Amino acid sequence: MTRFIIQRTAQMVVVLFCISIFTFLIFQVIPNGNPALRLAGQAATPQTIAAIERQWGFDKPIYVQYLDTMQKILTGSVISYSQQINVLDQIKRGLPATISLAGGAAVIWLLFGMALGTLSALRAGRFSDRVLAVLSLVGISMPSFVVATVALYLLAYKVHVFPLSGYVSLAQDPWQWFLHLVLPWFSLSIIYVGFYSRVLRSNMLDTLAEDYVRTATAKGLSRRRVIVGHVLRASLIPLMSLWGLDFAGVIGGGAILVEVVFNLNGVGQYAAESIQTLDVPPILVIVMYGAFLVVVLSAMIDVLYVVLDPRVRLTA
Secondary structure (H helix, E strand, O other), rough: OOHHHHHHHHHHHHHHHHHHHHHHHHHHOOOOHHHHHHHOOOOOOOOHHHHHHHHHOOOOOHHHHHHHHHHHHHHHOOOOOOOOHHHHHHHHHHHHHHHHHHHHHHHHHHHHHHHHHHHHHHOOOOOHHHHHHHHHHHHHHHOHHHHHHHHHHHHHOOOOOOOOOOOOOOOOOOHHHHHHHHHHHHHHEEEEEEEHHHHHHHHHHHHHOOOHHHHHHHHHOOOOHHHHHHHHHHHHHHEEEEEEHHHHHHHHOHHHHHHHHHHOOOOHHHHHHHHHHHHHHHHHHHHHHHHHHHHHHHHHHHHHHHHHHHHHHHHO
16 A cells, blocks of 8 residues: 555656646747747837846746746746736635635536436436436536526526626625526536436446345345445445546636636636736646646545555555
């Protein structure tokens, strides 16, 4: 077990190092040539461009720029090109909205995915199973921004059941916080609900055919105890791995379109605005932090998987 944790940690460090290099090259070196030209403006003189290059370090070798950029990201001292403000401060300002959106949606898609997946597995082959399969495929096929746009138009603009847009903090007004996030939660989670229900159905059907499940039934255990204590418990282990990665992915940028549609002023919307203005530092920092979150949670889930599943523990 200890050896597995050490190996997984070493792999995580290597992956993060590779991600940092590729992210730096993609966002800092490749796009639109010299960043000093964008900062200086169209009417800038060569002297002005040279001064900006010295100020921001664009005249240094590429490896020096990489080390300086990583140091600034680690210390939280990255400054945006267009607004000349600290990027980490802007991320901290939008993080509550993003975490509220991702956390609520993650709980919804896990609970509804479990409920629909269990019901579909227990009624496999019946009419209700086919209906749930169709609904799941519809949910998976609907992009989140389409669901968000339709829900916003029908339930906020036409019927006025929910607020049109914006974010209210939980500390300021819990009820308004809830009302402002109901539609974003629904819009973001519907695609995951369909996917998780199908994955859980497949896992449960495979587990129902296992010998130990038939043995538990033969010993006289009630069907409810067999389903909950044996089948569902074993089937949820791989689903929790998916849940952790999807949750990290949503926080790391998967909620961008939903945040923009509902004007939540979160980290995703900040990234979208930075993309529109070609403001590279915020995009670079958000991608790096998002990748770091996904990799770290992936490693933690792998360790948890080994702890929960004795079969994996024997090979770790």
